[in-house]
Amino acid sequence: MALVSVWMEVESHTFQDTASKLSYELVIKPMLGSTIDEAVVEQNQEKLDKILEVYEARLAGSKYLGGEEFSLADLHHLPIINFLFGTKIKALFNGKPNVSAWCAAILARPAWEKVICVLRSLMGGVENVVLEVPISRPGPYGGRSNLYIAMGIKLYGHPFSAPVQKVIACLEEKHLEYEFVVIDIISTDQHKQEPFISINPFGQIPALEDGDLKLFESRAITQYLANTYANKGTPLIPRDPKKMAIVSVWIEVESHTFNQTASKLTYELVAKPIFGKTIDEAVVEQNQEKLGQILEVYEAHLAGSKYLGGEEFSLADLHHLPAINYLFGTKIKALFDGKPNVSAWCADILARPAWEKVVERMKHSTEK
Numbered sequence: 001m002a003l004v005s006v007w008m009e010v011e012s013h014t015f016q017d018t019a020s021k022l023s024y025e026l027v028i029k030p031m032l033g034s035t036i037d038e039a040v041v042e043q044n045q046e047k048l049d050k051i052l053e054v055y056e057a058r059l060a061g062s063k064y065l066g067g068e069e070f071s072l073a074d075l076h077h078l079p080i081i082n083f084l085f086g087t088k089i090k091a092l093f094n095g096k097p098n099v100s101a102w103c104a105a106i107l108a109r110p111a112w113e114k115v116i117c118v119l120r121s122l123m124g125g126v127e128n129v130v131l132e133v134p135i136s137r138p139g140p141y142g143g144r145s146n147l148y149i150a151m152g153i154k155l156y157g158h159p160f161s162a163p164v165q166k167v168i169a170c171l172e173e174k175h176l177e178y179e180f181v182v183i184d185i186i187s188t189d190q191h192k193q194e195p196f197i198s199i200n201p202f203g204q205i206p207a208l209e210d211g212d213l214k215l216f217e218s219r220a221i222t223q224y225l226a227n228t229y230a231n232k233g234t235p236l237i238p239r240d241p242k243k244m245a246i247v248s249v250w251i252e253v254e255s256h257t258f259n260q261t262a263s264k265l266t267y268e269l270v271a272k273p274i275f276g277k278t279i280d281e282a283v284v285e286q287n288q289e290k291l292g293q294i295l296e297v298y299e300a301h302l303a304g305s306k307y308l309g310g311e312e313f314s315l316a317d318l319h320h321l322p323a324i325n326y327l328f329g330t331k332i333k334a335l336f337d338g339k340p341n342v343s344a345w346c347a348d349i350l351a352r353p354a355w356e357k358v359v360e361r362m363k364h365s366t367e368k
């Protein structure tokens with residue numbers, strides 16, 4: 001399940017970012033009669049090619065992204081692949097035999113053919129399409145084994161990286177022992193070379209090894225730890241499927257809404273001053289406004305429950321900690337302070353002993 005989660009995160013944070021820009025330029029814009037921005041196409045075509053090289057290597061070892069069985073990790077790619085196959089971008093896929101075979105296999109699935117049939121009918125083709133409602137299955141965050149034997153956890157990262165901090169916080173909440181291997185992404189490029197890229201072929205931190213399992217993508221790692229070590233430390237994912245679904249909703253909100261804005265503000269107001277770069281005030285202003293609107297939704301939601309996923313602290317809350325901690329050292333704190341429920345929630349989660357350990361680790365790394 002952990003590998004399926006990894007490739008779901010890759011689709012969501014790496015593939016989708018680039019593929020959706022290409023799809024907008026080459027599919028949507030022509031439909032709307034807008035002019036294609038060739039520079040955007042060229043830049044993203046190059047990016048997508050590099051991403052697909054990693055897919056090609058992955059698919060040399062397994063039929064599907066998550067292993068030998070078709071999973072949500074493959075399914076999530078279908079809409080955009082389908083769109084891009086109608087454009088010149090198809091050549092990027094065709095040039096890679098494993099990727100090409102994988103695309104052919106997933107596009108030929110009867111469920112996907114039904115989607116195409118519905119699309120055609122909406123555009124005035126086939127009529128009376130009957131869609132069968134699928135029986136719900138356990139979500140990607142479900143399923144646990146109490147028989148798991150820990151074989152030694154190694155976390156590769158840097159204490160200042162927000163995604164790495166998510167994983168440290170999770171390991172601390174779970175009271176798990178682990179070895180922390182510092183990867184200096186600022187002054188070295190060890191993360192772009194072997195042996196690191198054997199763990200994360202995208203050359204980014206964090207990466208984690210648990211015995212012979214190799215994982216990357218912070219949110220996939222935290223979900224793996226929460227599920228595998230369900231009975232150790234703080235329960236971070238509820239067992240009840242409905243409660244679990246609410247936690248999943250807010251995990252996605254953090255990943256796709258909160259983090260998109262908060263990470264830009266952190267980059268401008270925290271990272272740039274450290275590296276002596278000039279802050280782009282226009283980016284700050286635009287994202288400050290956006291974050292204010294996002295936090296209005298949080299304020300209303302937190303009027304009804306103590307934490308984002310319900311009455312218990314969960315991964316949904318934990319994933320917000322690094323960005324909140326960084327933004328609390330900037331003028332953006334005022335956005336949070338102006339909202340009583342958000343403010344009480346932040347105070348509560350920032351005071352957790354596991355988070356204090358993350359902050360300690362950051363302090364120690366600057367003392368050296």
Ligand SMILES: N[C@@H](CCC(=O)N[C@@H](CS)C(=O)NCC(=O)O)C(=O)O
Nearest residue numbers: 013161162163204205206217218219
């Ligand atoms: N979506 C990834 C993002 C990982 C990421 O952006 N890591 C940064 C450090 S914060 C990195 O490794 N940057 C180096 C690079 O991209 O070369 C996750 O959540 O794990």
